[in-house]
Amino acid sequence: MLRKWGMLVLMLLATPALLFAQNTGKLSGIVTDAGTGDPLPGAQVIVVGTQLGTVTDVDGNYFIIGVPVGEYDVQARFVGFAESTVSGVQVSSGYTQEINFALNEGVELEGIVVEYERPLIQKDAVGVPKIVDAEQIVNLPVRGAAAVAKIQAGVVSEEGSGTLNVRGGRGAEVTYYIDGVKVVGTAALPQAAVQEQEMIIGSISARYGDAMSGIISVTTKSGSSKFFGSFEGITSEGMDDYGYNLTSVALGGPVMGESVNFFLAGEYLSQGDSSPRSVGELRASDALIAELQANPVSMSALDADGNTVYIPVPASLGETYFPVDETGTVVVADGGITAGDGTFIPVADGVDASTMNFNFMESADLLGADDFTTDRAKRTREYERFALNGNLNFNVMDNVRMRVGGRYVGSNGESVSTRNVIFAPENNTANERTDVQLFTTWTHYLSNSTFYQLQVDYTDRSGKNYDPRFGLSSRADVLGWGDIDNDVYATTRGYKNTSTESVQVGVDDHGTADPADDTPIMANRPTFTYRWEDGKFPNSETVGRLVAPPGGTGPAGYYQFHNTQLRFNVMATTQIGLHQIEFGGEFEQRTQRSYSLSGRTIGRYVNDDGALYSPGAEGVSNDSPEDAVTSFDQLNWNQLEGATGYVGYNVFGSEEVDSEDLDAYVNDIGGLEAYNVAPHEPIYYGGYIQD
Incomplete structure (x- = not known):
């Protein structure tokens, strides 16, 4: 650890770093006499409303470096000349805006105000930048950094996806920055904050040394000496089926005059369908799904006219049999079959019981095109997100600025596979995510031509995925996810294996009164057993060889992660004649932890001898009954090894760990602690210098 921090200190003192997404720009230009065209040395140029300014050199040239991103009025003054103001100047991160002034002689003249127009070509740009300001973003028909980027030339994105492919590159090759902070996780922001x-x-x-395909850099608003704010509300309720609702609030202003100001923006988003598409989705009605869940299988037979009919079989049918008569025909009485466990299966009049086929088929296979609709609003795609962004700006001294800010994004949603969505939409995955970013930036203007900037930022991202049918009060709950006795699997228990057993249905006395001549009358009766058991579910069973059957395919897996990022940046800029020299340095350390667990696998080790449907520990050998468990913490390594995948956690996923012992892991020394796996901790540092 000492070696690591020692390297950091040396790097900051002696090595410029590779990457610093600065949030300042530069103004330059020339001030001349409008009448003669001669330069005006010593003219004053200021950024109105700030403490930034300079005077022109002997050739009338000026430059102002370290101007925070934003919109400003820039004013030029000279003794004996009317002042001139260019309003609405857009200062962009890392770029120079050229603003030239031509002053009219005469102290009695009123000042001239000119409206700024952004140049079509950014002269000092490297690459192909596209800058969109706050006003343009508000007027665009899309929201979010990725959506705004999608409309740029050279960017391709699949419909419904937030992944960007820039000039043929992979999605992971696009890097996001917000206020100079490299984004780990979501780049969500309140639109009012941009x-x-x-x-x-x-x-x-x-300065973007590790970027490969593209850079998206977002600079957020700051406060000012006057209060300002905004409110926005959007809803699609009553206009479509997607349930889009958004509320956004922003407020900024002074805290202590011009010395301290603040900005805060919050946005809440709720979507009934988080990825709407015009083609829609094939859907079975809720009533039809409920009917299929109650009667997942059917048996065929012939009616009196020889037509095939189908008889629904209730999911409540247990491991039982159908009674038969002396001819081996199932007994139909009082309008149906009464199974050995008392389950009643209604049978229509006229059905020939001798033609019944007890190799059940899935009821969903009997549906036709008229049983489905195509709906634009998809099932199980709900999403909620709350995003908060804010900052405090301190004018510590005339030449020192400090900015402290942060971002919070909390979201939750659900997703279901295409395979499950038609007949088993309840068999989905819920997800929760939390992102927190904090940063502090220190900017010190050493002179009109030189400034440096220091930044430290910290990111914390965590989340989990789970099966919402079970809830999740603790990770130990996953032990019961694979228990087929759970009411969640009432439909799955309705799938049966069929066999026959020979039973006595009567006595043949051969026409004599002598009991010694009696022989039993035997017949084969259909018997049924559960097809699925604890931890074993219909993964490969499909309807029409396409989609999952009613009841679904078993529990979704459990997954959790916790990632952090700590970064230090330093950069300096100085103007030497026509040369703007910039150099900088960065140190970055990430810590990545994740843990996954299969509920269906560990469910086979549970000792549930009293269970009604699948008693006993199916995954435990009869020779090792002691391996059966009743609680999550009783699982041993051999049981967990095939059910988990993890890094940065102990084998149960209950504690974060920072170390590992490879010798103990390989040789099984020290109990379950031997299987701790340290987190991934990549370190990145480097430097750049450019003119």
């Missing part, structure tokens, strides 16, 4: 968004594709500046 000051500008820049996307760079193609050749990329040296």
Whole structure:
């Protein structure tokens, strides 16, 4: 650990780093006499509303570096000349805006105000940047950083996906920055918080040294000396089936005059369908699904006219038999069959019992095209998200600025596979995510031509996936996910294996009164057993060889993760003549932890001898009954090894661990602690210098 931090200190002192997504820009230009065209040395140029400004050199040239991203009025003054103001100047991160002034002689003249127009070509751009400011973002018909980037040339994205492919690159090759913080996880922000968004594709500046396909850099708004705010509400209720609702609030203003200001924005999003598409989705009605869940299988027979009919079989039918008469024909009485366990199966009048086929077929296989609809709003795609972004800005001294900010995003949603959605939409996966980012930026202007910036930021991202049918009060609950006795699997228990058994149905006395001549009359009766048991579910069983059957395919897996990122950045910029020299440095350490667990696998080790449907520990050998468990913490390594995958946790996923012992792991020394696996902790550092 000392060696690691020692390397960090040396790097910060002596090595410029590879990456710093700065959030300042530069102004430059020339101030001339409008009448003669001669330069005006010593003219004053200021950024209105800030403490930034400079004077022109002997050739009338000026530059102002370290201007925070935003929209400003820039003003030029010179003794004996009317002042001139260019309003609405957009300062973008890392770029120079050229603003030239031509002043009219005469102290009595009123000041001139000119509206700024952004140039079509950014002269100092490296690569192909596309900058979208706050006003443009509000007017676009899309929301979110990825959606705004999708409309740029050279960017391809599959419909319904947030993955961007820039000039043929992979989605993972696009890097996001928010206020100079490299994003780990979601880049969600309240739209009202965005000051500008820049996307760079193609050749990329040296300060983005590890970027491969593209950079998306978002700069958020700051407060000001005056209060401002906004409110936005959007809903699609009553206009479509997607259930889109959004509320956004933003507020900024002074805390202590011009010394301290703040900005805060929050946004809540709720979607009934998080990925709506115009083609819609094939759907069976809720009533039809309920009917299939109650009667997942059917048996065929012939009626009096020789037509095939199908008889639904209730899922409640247990491991039992159908009674038969002396001819081996199932007994139909009082309008149906009464099974050995008392389950009653209604049979229509006129059905020939001798033609019944007891090799059950799935009831869903009997449906036709008229039983389905195509609905645009898909099932089980609900999503909620709350995003919060804010910052405090301190003018510590005339030449020192400090910005402290953060971002919080909490979301939850659900997803279901295409295989399950038609007949088993309840067999889905719920997910929860939490993202927190904090940063502090220190900017020190050493002179009008030199400044440096230090930034430290920390990111914490965590989340979990689970089966919402069971809830999740603790990880130990997963032990019961594979228990087929659970009411969740009432439909799955309805799938049966069929066999026959020979039973005595009467006595043949051969026409004599002598009991010694009697012989039993035997017949084969159909018997039924559960096809599935604890931990074994219809993974490969399908309807029409396409989709999952009613009741689903067993429990979804459990997954949790916790990732953090700590970064230190330093950069400096100085103007030497026509050269703007910039150099910087970065150190980054990530810690990545994850844990996955199969509920169906560990469910086979549970000792549930009193269970009604699948008693006993199916995964435990009769020679080792002591391996059966009644609680999660009783599972041993051999049982967990095939059910888990993890890094940065102990074998139960209950504790985060930071170390591992390979010798203990290989040789099974020290109990379950021997199987701790340390987290992935990649370290990244580097430097750049550019002119």
